[in-house]
Amino acid sequence: MDNQNIGTSKFYTLIFLALVLLTVISTGLSQLNLGYLNVVFTVGLAVVSGAIVFTSFMRMKLDGSFARLLIAGLLALALLVFFIAFVG
């Protein structure tokens, strides 16, 4: 753990605003009848929001082969959830 990568107040405020915006966009899109694209947008925006929280707020730096393997596993499971539930 080092001190070199501290986010500033401005950085976190912008991240917060971006996440609120993503939530509003995701909610707005879910109200439109876009067919299967509704699911694609909703799940896609949720994954993007989650990734922003993970890397910005939690400050997780993913730079090892083991970490990449874990992330790949989580993404594979997320895709599995998506295809089972909505593509079937």
Place this chain on the structure above:
Amino acid sequence: MSQSFSMTGNISKPKDSVLSGVTLFIFIELLLFVGLFLLYAVYRYNNAVAFDLAASELSITSGVLNTIIILGASLTMAYSGIAVRKGNKMAAIFWLLITLFIGFMFLVNRYFEWKGRIDFGLFPGSEELARLGHGDVLFYGLYFFMTGLHALHLLAGYVMLTYATVKVNNNELNANNYTLLTKTSSYWHLATLIWVLLFPLFYLL
């Protein structure tokens, strides 16, 4: 401040092998919820219409409000981390208390949302829910279990955050020693991360 999550297998480079207990714990927690997401997926596949109808009964406004609330709690948590590292004790305590307050608001909103469902007789084991059919039983079973498990995580974070606030007040957590706050902060943000993924599943799809 960053948490390096690496495991290269090269023990001669300890800096690349920092896999702290809290990081591993966070991944295990995520795997727990991934398992529940899979369960949701399978049940939704088998009961697509019932899940769609049941989800439309939930208040999107309440879900959006809770999302903004919990994102706000993460923001103030980050502010407190900055204040501690800068050695600004009063600001750190202020932001920690604000975080605790916002976290409490999330739980209050959760309470009223659950109360609304329960008042309609829509809770696991109720006759009303059994009358609606198998799909609704599964949807509300998952809804109460997953949002309840999330609330429990938030409560655990609440306890850790209270402990950290006391430590900051006693000068045991300061600019030279803030590891505990970093770990608490990571766990708190985990609750945000889980909610960001839970919210669309139950409210938007």
